[in-house]
């Protein structure tokens with residue numbers, strides 16, 4: 001028998017602090033049937049939200065919390081179907097039920113209810129259109145044609161109400177990201193910003209709010225600017241921005257400026273057009289000026305993340321040539337067009353986008 005060594009140092013017992021982060025526990029593997037079910041049933045959640053939106057359920061509940069019977073009367077819908085829909089919305093977290101009464105969570109109201117303060121229903125409107133368009137995805141992929149085109153030509157010559165829905169949706173989607181971008185790349189007081197393909201102008205407006213005496217120029221197609229004026233007017237920001245109607249595929253950009261911003265633009269365009277836009281951005285900048293590129297730009301060799309891959313598919317369905325160009329690819333193009341990349345940074349949760357800052361080199 002080996003003697004017991006009482007002088008041996010005691011091994012420390014595991015404690016709850018100071019031992020580094022806990023080891024990741026592998027998630028139990030989802031059985032194949034459950035996985036295929038969840039992939040196949042994704043449409044049901046979207047359909048439930050879209051149905052409630054189009055029946056006016058959210059507006060009714062926002063006006064007054066109500067029972068299923070009252071809502072069925074108010075929305076002229078079948079009581080049994082209405083109750084089933086309401087319960088599904090509770091399960092999905094869009095509604096809450098207190099006893100027999102359904103209520104809407106306050107923070108979701110701007111997204112779900114048209115006409116409330118800070119109405120952000122643009123995303124709901126565009127999703128309604130896209131939901132129908134995606135039913136034809138196989139045809140679009142077979143033909144190589146966008147299913148719901150929002151290209152420059154469509155904006156210039158197509159349905160004006162579609163442009164309004166698009167720009168309202170982009171405005172909603174960009175509101176919070178704009179704050180993050182401004183924090184990550186603040187501008188100097190009294191400097192100038194050119195926001196190319198600036199959409200609703202939410203980035204220009206957010207920069208103008210945060211930067212004393214900023215001269216902000218919004219450059220976009222004329223039909224988009226009409227919508228931007230209305231949105232910014234409603235938010236009391238119209239005066240802070242100078243509007244320039246133009247086509248970034250052909251027209252020179254106004255300049256010289258200290259900073260050019262390309263937010264969510266590159267992902268909508270072909271490589272050929274991206275080069276044209278970068279050239280014109282270089283020309284519009286003062287020597288040493290800054291180009292900011294913001295958008296969904298995955299790592300070239302990184303893991304395929306579902307939101308990013310599905311976003312890239314959406315760029316195809318809307319723009320044909322659009323895709324989530326990688327940040328490595330975009331950095332390479334910037335170097336070719338005489339820009340020195342200063343940083344490439346993810347915006348961080350909950351966003352899937354990155355910001356690239358580059359300097360015009362002479």
Ligand SMILES: C[S@@+](CC[C@H](N)C(=O)[O-])C[C@H]1O[C@@H](n2cnc3c(N)ncnc32)[C@H](O)[C@@H]1O
Pocket residue numbers: 151152155167170171174196197198199200202203219220221224246247248249262263264265268
């Ligand atoms: C996805 S939105 C991005 C809007 C904004 N930069 C943002 O991040 O919220 C793309 C914008 O590019 C504009 N656009 C598309 N084709 C254009 C063109 N040929 N010339 C100028 N702007 C164009 C659209 O009108 C739209 O405002």
